[in-house]
Amino acid sequence: MSVSRTERLLNLLIALLNTRYGLRRSELREKVYHDASGNDVAFGRMFERDKNDLRAMGFDVETLTDTGWSEDDPATTRYRIGKESNRLPDVQLAPEEWTVLLLASQLWERAALGAAAQSALRKIQASGQLADVELPAGVQPRIKPAGQAFDDIVTAMHARHPVSFTYLAGSTGKEEERVVEPWGLGSRFGQWYLMGKDRIRNAPRHFRLSRFTSAVTVLSKDQYAPPADFSIRAALDRLPELPLRAAVVDVRKGRLLALRSRAGAAATQVPGGPPADGFDRLVLEYRDPEVLAEELASYGPDALVVDPEDLAAAVRRRLRAAAAFSAAPIPAYTFVDVHARAARKRTSEDQLKRMLQLVPFLVHNQGLHIQDVAKHFGITREELEADLQILICSGLPEGYPDDLLDIQWEDGHVFISQDLDLKRPVRFTVEEACALLTGLETLNGLPDLPGGGALESVTLKLLAAAGEEGLQAASIAGPQVAPADADTHATIRQAIETRSQLRLTYLSPQRDAVTIRDVDPLRLYSLDNTWYFEAWCHSVSGLRNFRLDRMQEVHPNGAPAGRHATPGGGVPAKLFTPNDDDTTVIIQLTRQGRGLADDYYAERTAELPDGGLVAEIRFGSTAWLPMFVAQHGGTARILAPAELAAAASEWLAASLATYGG
Template identity: 65%
Template sequence: MSATRTERLLNLLMALLNTRYGLRRSELREKIYPSSSDTAFGRMFERDKNDLRDFGFDVETVMDTGWGSDDPATTRYRIGKESNRLPDVQLSRGEWAVLLLAAQLWEQEAMGTAAANALRKLQAAGGAAEVDVPPAIQPRIKPAGQAFDVLVAAMHARNAVTFRYLAGSTGVEELRTVEPWGLGSRFGHWYLAGRDRQRDALRYFRLSRFTSDVSVLADGTFVPPSDFDIRAELAKLPELPLSHALVEVPAGRLLQLRRRAETVPQGGAEGTSGPTNDDGTDVLRLPFRDAEVLAEELASYGPQVRVLEPEDLASSVRRRLHAATRLAESPVPAYSFDTKQSRPARPRTSEDQLRRMLELVPFLVHNQGLHIQEVADKFGVTRNQLEEDLRILICTGLPEGYPGDLFDIQWEDDHVFIIEDLELTRPVRFTVEEACALLTGLSALNGLPEPADDPALESVTLKLLAAAGEEGLRAASLSGPDVVPAERATMETISSAIASGSQLHLRYVSPLRDEVSERNIDPLRLFSRDNVWYVEAWCHGAGGIRNFRLDRMESLEPNGLVAEHGSSELGTGPARPFTPRDEDTVVTLQLTRQGSGLADDYFAERTANLPDGGLVADIRIGNADWIPMLVAQHGGQVRVLAPEEHAKAARNWVESALHRYGG
């Protein structure tokens, strides 16, 4: 869509919005498409009507029946001013605080952008209270895999998808064609639910078992069941049965693994201590429910672990190690880092620009006089991009071109004022993606101690459901994870210490150092990645801010001291499990398409896109011993390109692990 077409669509929109009885095709052609031929006009008009419908405007067709046989029927077109508008939504300060917390849950680009767009519409529809998100708690949702955004788009557009899938029940990899009905999280995993066309039945697919990219089919659309609710469907899934594995580990090592395992002494009877073999190793009896999840963890331990049984678990570990070897032996791709852009970004399209301008006008109406850079920051664009939007807007309006028929926007002295808004004072109703982003986020907050007890959570959810209408009902196609930690008592201890400004004494298991350490910490805030929770705290032993996982804490209790550091020392951005530091070592990684999300997880300083959809990324690491574990854990999705010493260490780690399995 060119700038000319963007301007034409805006002119068509304003013409159809500002007619009471509708405009004939001949009138539209004369006013909006003056230089087009009959064929070109028909083609462009039909395409433009479809685009306006995609942007949330229902183009109505009105038929005049005429006065008699000599007066033929006439077709007119118009857009109702109320049918496509978001209703006014008045929110209290408490409701805004809860809503902001829900909107910031999403780390995935598509849902995060949709949530931000929805917030801007609400700000234009009813005004925003000046509130801040509580800094003490920051839950986050990051759907696994790059397939998530593609599946969400296909699900809402109602297009079928294809992908290769490794079935957990049979271990067979097959090409599947599925009509996506819903996406949701269950047992710590994201699932796609939909009609499998080959089997003509509802099936569930775990995103982590996808072995290829997701392709969207252009063979028409489908209609899912009207009463489909992904949360209710996933609730029917039974938890996998509890199984046990026997793994061989060095005596006294791998403390994190031992915390949930049983030692099996020589002779096979269950016990609690003692090496079982002459070479100084222990055999642990390890409970598990999902072999693939456990295999990912065991693969990361490399040569320190050998799976004795069951065979399917050992096979899963070997598959990851072999995949890591194949990637390490493949040719190094040609790449170059983009010096102008440190992070990869989705290309901005003209459709993005038109949507932004439709939000921009009502936003400016309710926020007169903002600094132009502040407006650009609100919409996530540069100042130059915003000024381009404004220049297009002031050239568009009603077809007649009389005074008052064009948008009048001024930004003298860098402050933006809108003088003539052509009654575009209220934003377009929520899209399905925007409704899903906010309503799913609010639902995920239900189990948290602080928001769950707040009546604002229930009231703002009801208001959004009413405002979203049909799009709100379709939000049942998306269900987020349960973000409540299993370590709820630990979470409450930390929350209380943050509120009272108290210090805590911690016994903590470090998997990388394979030791239990004791520390005094000043807790600053709690944050999560799905259902894995962390506390960001000032560690007095390390002399700086560190992150600690709640599920790795052996004990946590107040030590009677007052905290010396507070939340004012936190950065302005969202909390992350991995925080790079200037003194860390820079490592260059090659990431496949499936593993490209690791660049964001580890806050890549710069990236280079590869033709196959993968990335080359520079990340900072504080301890090089962690790199071989990362390569083995994500077997076949990541390898080290530089420095060579770290690349060699990763190769040796994987080869030594394979040697323990006889190859």
């Protein structure tokens, strides 16, 4: 959509908003489109596209028909937009409710719902002032969607399109093609599930996203209607947890301390004879073979599944897929800076949506400095000035100067004196309502939320404001983010608030060692219900991240935290802190695994024709990268440095050799 089309859509919107009786198509063609081409078919197609675009942005374009008095007096069709039908109702929030809402808006780690949450928050802020609130000290809960498949399914679900994918069936262990009408997405038992109608079996089914073995294809030419009474939360409640099973695994002596800490009694009478020299036999309890297989594959030749066979087969499948991908020809690629790539993703459609948030924001925040306005919308000053230039040239068809939007910013401060009925934000889209309402529901159970029922009250207010879109938002249910160990969470939170130093006894799986460290805690954050905290580690004199479930002991050591340490960046906290001595690694990702580029903060990326990605990522330690390749089972491989790629291939070959090649 070109700049001229952006202006045309904005002028069309203003014209339809500011007419009581509606405008005929001929009037719009002459006064808004200035089209004198005589090609009525081409104009008709353009006008229909523009109406659909306005409807997609939340505006109800009404069609009014006046019947003629006789055969010689043909019917007349007029168009307008009701001024109240598209408006977001005012949402007045108390400081405690703002606190909860800000936490909910920051939950989404990445993906489309993260941008939708920020857009929804700006709409609420546009109609009033943001209260001066303080978030809980150093606490940042986050949701981590299940890769690209999550984004694709959300898009298809809200547009009512079926999807297709290949799926590893738990009952047969075979890959099968599935065509599904997506009714809902939800997290349960630490996994994301798709609920919907399996068209091949003509019955409702559930699918775990981690069992998808291909990218998701959206069947955009097809439509479906979900059941009116479907509830994703009720469906998740009926989902049975997999039974507890026991696995027999041989582990190299002195290795894999994290795995050993979960092991039970040694196995006896297992087919295949005693373990090989240098190995111990362990028994591990598990529920899902795919989850355990992902972990065991990463351990390579240091772990061998003895029993059951379906678990061993799952490990072999991952290792073989990783080896095959690593041996494939290297594709041609050209890197693009991540920030430049993000800037090019901005479309004129995004610009128009932003401008419709910009006008009401300026109305309620007169005199802000232009840099502050640009920062609020996450754009540069140049992009903001481009928006303002379009706005001041827009207005009523053939109107006088008073019929144009009037905005001034010559002294660096922005004022608006004529808003042409754009002073209230557009109602929530389904994605925006979904992002905030799912986020609020996810916060339930998080310790130290503001009291007084703020979570419940702000949820009710947003449901009322969202209307029908709020009802559709119930198609997604997030995970619970309450920490598993509330006492450890409270100890670290108190240390952050009081700026106290902590002593940790910490198990590091990558180093395969237990260490004792003194740290200055900075902030707590989560990915789903896995909690981390960022701290200045005195052992390495740098910022590090620690998982709460890997701490064997934590307590204040009596010393105050130093003043030299500050959190590494803004929201969200990063799992990996870059250092000057990091190694730059080039990794190829399939379309299914391209979300890893965001997870590991790729600095440059290159798109591939098959939907995959080549990413340039910095790693502080590279010794564990063969484990990384094996774990992701054919969705990631190392291209450079060559010695790291060779080490990963050797690791995979040795791993497969333990299973007979």
